Amino acid sequence: MVHHSAEAGGIVLSGLSKSYGQVRAVRSIDLTIAPGETVALLGPNGAGKTTTIDMMLGLTHPDAGTVSVFGRPPAAAVRAGWVGGMLQTGSLLEHLKVRELVSLMASYYPHPLAVADVLRLTGADEFAGQLTTKLSGGQAQRVRFASALIGDPDLLVLDEPTAGIDVAGRHEFWQAMREVAGRGKTVLFATHYLEEADAYADRIVLIAHGQVIADGPATEIKARAGARMIRATLPGVQLAVLGALPGVVSADRHGDAVLLSCSDADTALRALLGAFPAARDIEVRGGSLEEAFLELTADDEMDSAATAGAMAQGGTR
Amino acid sequence: MTAVTHFRYEIVRTFRNRVFYAVTLALPLVLFYAVASGQRSATFDGITFPLYFMTAMAVYGAMFAAVSPGARIARDRAGGWTRQQRITPLRAGTDIAAKVITAYLIALPSVVLVFLAGASLGVRLNATQWLELGGLLLVGLTPFIALGITLGYLVATDALTPAIGGVVILFSLVGGVYGFQLAHSGPLFDVMKAIPSYWLVQAGKTAFGGGGWPAQGWIVIAAWTAAGVVAATFAYRRSAARG
Numbered sequence A: 001m002v003h004h005s006a007e008a009g010g011i012v013l014s015g016l017s018k019s020y021g022q023v024r025a026v027r028s029i030d031l032t033i034a035p036g037e038t039v040a041l042l043g044p045n046g047a048g049k050t051t052t053i054d055m056m057l058g059l060t061h062p063d064a065g066t067v068s069v070f071g072r073p074p075a076a077a078v079r080a081g082w083v084g085g086m087l088q089t090g091s092l093l094e095h096l097k098v099r100e101l102v103s104l105m106a107s108y109y110p111h112p113l114a115v116a117d118v119l120r121l122t123g124a125d126e127f128a129g130q131l132t133t134k135l136s137g138g139q140a141q142r143v144r145f146a147s148a149l150i151g152d153p154d155l156l157v158l159d160e161p162t163a164g165i166d167v168a169g170r171h172e173f174w175q176a177m178r179e180v181a182g183r184g185k186t187v188l189f190a191t192h193y194l195e196e197a198d199a200y201a202d203r204i205v206l207i208a209h210g211q212v213i214a215d216g217p218a219t220e221i222k223a224r225a226g227a228r229m230i231r232a233t234l235p236g237v238q239l240a241v242l243g244a245l246p247g248v249v250s251a252d253r254h255g256d257a258v259l260l261s262c263s264d265a266d267t268a269l270r271a272l273l274g275a276f277p278a279a280r281d282i283e284v285r286g287g288s289l290e291e292a293f294l295e296l297t298a299d300d301e302m303d304s305a306a307t308a309g310a311m312a313q314g315g316t317r
Numbered sequence B: 001m002t003a004v005t006h007f008r009y010e011i012v013r014t015f016r017n018r019v020f021y022a023v024t025l026a027l028p029l030v031l032f033y034a035v036a037s038g039q040r041s042a043t044f045d046g047i048t049f050p051l052y053f054m055t056a057m058a059v060y061g062a063m064f065a066a067v068s069p070g071a072r073i074a075r076d077r078a079g080g081w082t083r084q085q086r087i088t089p090l091r092a093g094t095d096i097a098a099k100v101i102t103a104y105l106i107a108l109p110s111v112v113l114v115f116l117a118g119a120s121l122g123v124r125l126n127a128t129q130w131l132e133l134g135g136l137l138l139v140g141l142t143p144f145i146a147l148g149i150t151l152g153y154l155v156a157t158d159a160l161t162p163a164i165g166g167v168v169i170l171f172s173l174v175g176g177v178y179g180f181q182l183a184h185s186g187p188l189f190d191v192m193k194a195i196p197s198y199w200l201v202q203a204g205k206t207a208f209g210g211g212g213w214p215a216q217g218w219i220v221i222a223a224w225t226a227a228g229v230v231a232a233t234f235a236y237r238r239s240a241a242r243g
Helices: A004-008 A049-056 A074-079 A098-107 A115-122 A137-149 A167-181 A194-200 A218-225 A239-243 A265-275 A289-296 A301-314 B003-016 B018-039 B049-079 B081-086 B092-120 B127-140 B142-154 B157-175 B186-192 B196-209 B215-241
Strands: A011-020 A023-033 A038-042 A064-069 A083-086 A155-159 A186-191 A203-208 A211-217 A228-233 A248-254 A257-262 A280-286
Touching (some): A011 A049, A023 A049, A023 A211, A038 A194, A049 A155, A049 A186, A064 A074, A074 A083, A083 A137, A115 A137, A115 A167, A137 A167, A167 A186, A211 A218, A228 A265, A239 A248, A239 A257, B003 B049, B049 B092, B049 B142, B049 B157, B049 B196, B092 B127, B092 B142, B092 B215, B127 B142, B142 B157, B142 B215, B157 B186, B157 B196
Parallel strands (some): A038 A186, A038 A203, A083 A155, A155 A186
Antiparallel strands (some): A228 A280
């Protein structure tokens, strides 16, 4: 069931920034999530996913920027019971049995689901009578999932929900997740697995070095992450011109070298040589997700703005 | 949403920690019998030694009970459950109220058991005196509950056990819990009279004589309670701000 809160707009993060000492964990993130959307926050470790999530949940105060959850500040949305979260770290409450813990969580919310239903959905019913301290990692993760679901929140935020779960457990987890998402919930989950993001999200937000570097439907991000890259030495050419070549998704510069991320590398290479015969030292190669991250986020401060601009143009949003 | 479920499970959780509960109940009893059984007919500080030391050991157990929620707070904080709880609609005030309730629920049986032990060694009070003594102890416990909550939010888990133990021992020493008093006059005695545990231990004599603490006792307890609540609020906010 979706409550009235969903009608008050979705989740809006604007200009969100947070530093820890010298480390700029999150640098001016803008993100809008429509009600009912399932969005994956995809990025390597240390990208700023958890900090972003903590600010969305009101656990961490941003240095700059604002968060709106269905039209309210995070703390107010949390207090209204609109938010369910599964945090990355955390032991469960000690000296309680699983069923007791989930019942306790249910008591905090105005319109909780039935405890037995949620235990069954998450597979936690198999060990509902166990003390929380006697669970395996995968079992504890299911209890955490049950705790996030029990309040029937409109927004579910899951920080690396499958960390520590084996392959079979992952499959079951995502099946349950799909069922929940199918009830019209807004879901945001963080992951560093491209496959998970691809299989279970309507939309992927690629984040690295605290910035959104790509934002679009899963298929598109997947294509980009797995895209071929052309590297060439080509001084003095505008990145915008290169980015507009056929087959090129985005362009970036490192000194004299330019780096073209391509949806169609053959077409792009022909176009590049046709337009700029001076291009030399040409390399064409497949890019892994990790490489895409590294290339897209290389620490060229001068070019990072241009990269972000090119990526924004390349995206559909 | 109801706070009753939260209170109930907080209590369940406390009493399932059996070792902690057993030690909290047993320690003052063991100390009481070990020390007082040989001095049944002695007098101390104007009353019989068993009455003095029974009160002192009741204070000892009650102080450990009072600061114990601090240990649970620190563990939940270190384990990350505090963060999980902060993204639910549970009010911080409800949670802290639950901690206060459990502190009293552990302290009460501890005090009653020590009273029974006292009676077994010849402490004789009438019903009014027993009730007054018990009442003064529970009232005087409040600043220690606030202190435990403050430490729970402020101190890291691995430092918490020595911190809590140290605080209880220090207050015990200054308050005369160990069966001797550091001073009977002079500046040190003035310091003792500004410490809540001193007035807790004095509750034995006070109840025996009837009429409650003198004004200074009430002022000291009230002032420490107020300071404790301010400190606990500060500690909670600081912990929350750090996520």
